[in-house]
Amino acid sequence: RPQASVLALCGRASAPGSLMPALATPLKRDHDSLWDHGEWTTWFNVDHPGGNGDHEHLDAIRFYFKDKVCERPTRIEARTTDWVPAQNTGQVVHASLQEGFWCLNKEQPAGKTCLNYAVRFLCPIGKFWSPWSKWSVCSAECGKTGVQTRIRTCLAESHLDLHCNEATEEGRLCIGPSCSGCDSCMCEDHVLHGMVSLADGAPAAEATVYMQSETLKLLTESDSNGGFRIPGVCPDGNYRQRFLAIKFTAMNKPYIVKNPVDKVRRIGQSVILCCKAVGNPAPAQYLWYHNGTLLDSSVYKYNSKLVLRNLNIDQAGEYFCKASNDAGSVKSQAAKLSVIASDEASCDPRPESYFIRLPHDCFQNATNSFYYDVGKCPANTCTGKIDQGLQCKDRAIYCCGVSKMEIREISCSGYTLPTKVAVECGCSMCTEIKMTVQGRATAADNGEPIRFGHIYLGNNRISMTGYKGTFSVHIPADTERLVLTFVDRLQKFVNTTKVLPFNKKGGAVFHEIKLLRKKAPVTLESSETNTIPLGDMEGDDPIAELEIPPNTFYRQNGELYTGKVKASVTFLDPRNISTATAAQSDLNYINEEGDMLPLHTYGMFSMDFTDETATESLNAGKVRVHLDSAQVRIPEHLQQMKLWSLNPETGLWEEEGDLKPDQSTRRKREERIFLVGNMEIRERRLFNLDVPESRRCYVKVRAYRSERFLPSEQLEGAVISLINMEPASGYSSNPRAWGRFDSAVTGPNGACLPAFCDEQRPDAYSAYILASLGGEELEAVPSSPRLSPNAVGVPQPYLNKLNYRRTDHMDPRIKKTAFSITVVRPSPGTAGESNGPIYANENLRECEQAHYSAAHFRFYRVERDRYDYNTVPFNENDPMSWTEDYQAWWPNPMEYRACYTKVKINGPQEVNIRSRNMGGTHPYTVGKLYGIRDVRTIRDMEQPNLSTACLEFKCSGMLYDQDRVDRTLVRIIPQGQCYRESVNSMLQEYLVNHLPLAVNNESGEYTMLAPLDPLGHNYGIYTVTDQNPSIAKEIALGRCFDGTSDGTSRVMKSNVGIALTFNCVEREVVQQSLFQSLQNSPRQRERTRIRRQQRDICNRQAKMRRVTQSRSSPRVQCTPTD
Structure with a gap:
């Protein structure tokens, strides 16, 4: 709503915030002068010298001690808690009769902090100001804008110079008289009608309507319903009656949608850095900074793009842009520009150390460990072939990587293990990657999955959750900040906006998304004042409450709504630590300088208002929120508390207004102090009680x-x-x-x-x-x-x-x-x-x-009984470490396919099982090792002589060049005295029908050429493809444990989905320990035989008693004896 601007013109006064020693020492006057007339207040100490310093502000003192300080004190005095006057401490302090007293730690000598100060004020008796005069005549000419002024006089000015340090004159904007001349076309007998509305459809009352001519000419103001009527105006001259609908758009701060990217150039080359922001209005100014220093726009001639030509070493560093519009500013992420000499290698040719763990039977005496250094090349950006012309993002991105590898043979127990070692690094095109986020969306209270919920990126729906709440979202390239909104289509849960961190090197990151369940709606009367408490912690008062005045609700078209209202207000209470994971966004905001800073929350609340039938969403104006100050335990937060609303597109919180001490009488709680703030419920329904926190x-x-x-x-x-x-x-x-x-x-x-x-x-x-x-x-x-x-x-x-x-x-x-x-x-x-x-x-x-x-x-990570070894080293958590090689376990860095088979062991002990994976049909890899996998079987809790394992093997398929298929030769070897008992009949039939067929001459193992098709649980084979190798393996492993093709389990199900069955017996002990030799002596063997016979007799007798005896029959105990 437009308001008159007031210009405050101050009279003579010292500047607020002057140094305390100059102000604290009173001027020497006659004892009977008005300077000493008045009464001193008590001493106040509302802050301690922590954080930035000691702040004894008048606003805070008046907040805690109502009516203890007069409106216009004439003197201020400060002393430490040890009673030393402030001017005698030697510290730099400040004081103002309008603001109070403060001391800043950063202004003190090195290693020193502010002392703890208390203050008091001298309050005068009587009046010191005359009444305001009448407003002067408007200074504007006809049809133009001018200023009106009025004045007042300080009655005690000659005696109380400091007390008169207030405005003696103020002004306001005004419109000059109507012009008699004609400066625009008018149409007699024509009338223009119109309606002005806000962005959400609410009427825009008192909006001014101007005619655009040589000078803007004020025609009228809209009424309380947003309507206006202007006689004599015709937009086209054809109709005597016309109607115009005008809709305001909300002003939004700019938001960065394109950040500058890291680049590497050589001396003498050129580069362009690009930045783009959106907002309403569109950003009109872009500023560029180099290492925090503003670049001269008259020299670099930049806008949203910065061009640097003929680069030199001094221009290396970090660059970022700052975009501004009338609503505010925002800074981009910093991009690093590296400038190297024309003959300098852009990558260090020497690999860094990178140790891989060897199998349990491959101990290295030389290093006295199970580890071997295979080296790695960090995937830093480097300079390669530069595009013709300047591009915001290079078409081909170059990274440092392995340029040369050597094969090494590692000696193990009874065999040699080949591995490839990085010996030289170089610059080549970066590995192409995909970035994804995956996860599960569930209820915060009981874990109920959010089934088939919608996922939005900005205003675009990009994905859905599954039946179990799972989801997967591909992240667009160049994304710096991923903001997703989860919407429950059944409206049982609050719409939740999350800022999800992701791995910029590629792959998938898993997130658990928790959604708050909506509060059951209550029925309100729109014609009455309604109060809704916020916070329901047992044994504690609500943190705040909402006050909704009568006749506040209106429809989407701006019409006033009368009738019953269904209101659902869901509050996230920070006093309940279990709700922390359900917090919306990442609690950040953009300050006036464009920096992203953190917030400290005192509670979030989501509001949903509908008509009585719950078919139409309602808006509300003039809603007040009352925050109980007793719930704010940090005193300085009371002065900084603000009301914020969430922008779901940016995931940032935007200020709605300050919370100020409530001056009205509070029903039933007159003894408690509340902070009050105002808000309107329109398109944004999520609000936050927050404090900007700099510590x-x-x-x-x-x-x-x-x-x-x-x-x-x-x-x-x-x-x-x-x-x-x-x-x-x-x-x-x-x-x-x-x-x-x-x-x-x-x-x-x-x-x-x-x-x-x-x-x-x-x-x-x-x-x-x-x-x-x-x-x-x-x-x-x-x-x-x-x-x-x-x-x-x-x-x-x-x-x-x-x-x-x-x-x-x-x-x-x-x-x-x-x-x-x-x-x-x-x-x-x-x-x-x-x-x-x-x-x-x-x-x-x-x-x-x-x-x-x-x-x-x-x-x-809790280490499981499994081991992975790749001939070509690869870090599954870093897709950028992938190397182009025919023996790479994962041939495609854009798509990872994990394969498992389920093996059952009949035998009394758990057994280690190994899969040895080699090239089977590809001419470049036949007979060469891809890698090995070891896993230990898991004993069945109900069947003592049964254990099962899910064993990974390398999937068959295309190798890295995507030219020819290789059927991986997989040898499955239980490590013990085992023989193959059976093979899944469907798996065997598939292998027979898809030649060639591997030879199985060894009864203690099983060899196959891995199937090309993604077979399922009926074959005992489990295959999953994903953009992240770890996720692919975890899902496949869960299906293998469950013995199904679509389920998952963390508990091994031993008798379903089996591919192979082995029978294993206990190993014979070659060397006996002292205890074993004693146990196996002739006398001990005889005792053991007698005990075994007696135990068998007792067991048979016990079975007979359970069949023949009643519950009242006496029990007979059978104890073996020597």
């Missing part, structure tokens, strides 16, 4: 394949989540609620997660950290019975300061998949705290680039 650190976390924690066994693609806990009153380390939820995906150097921290109070903030990979939870390092700094990854004494605790620290029955820490901001001068795992906000780059030896927290 931030970063936590370094790595994930590993096993608890050996070797650098080469780091896992990429693991999702690390951090739940920030809000401190209770007094900054206790025992938190009462969560305040933020963040996630990140591990790369080759782990992950850095943002976390709140406090510089002054180490125990202020704590956090829970958990990790998962492909839906499988990873374990944290234990903290009891003994805390090991070497295992945790953090040295002492810093580890004790962080108060590391795994979730099962006090109760071993609890899961071991998370840990809690106190987020202690590192002290710059303290040894052992400058090298992780906590990094200050300004040291994010150090956190991201930290060496493996730097302190970090650790998760690890």
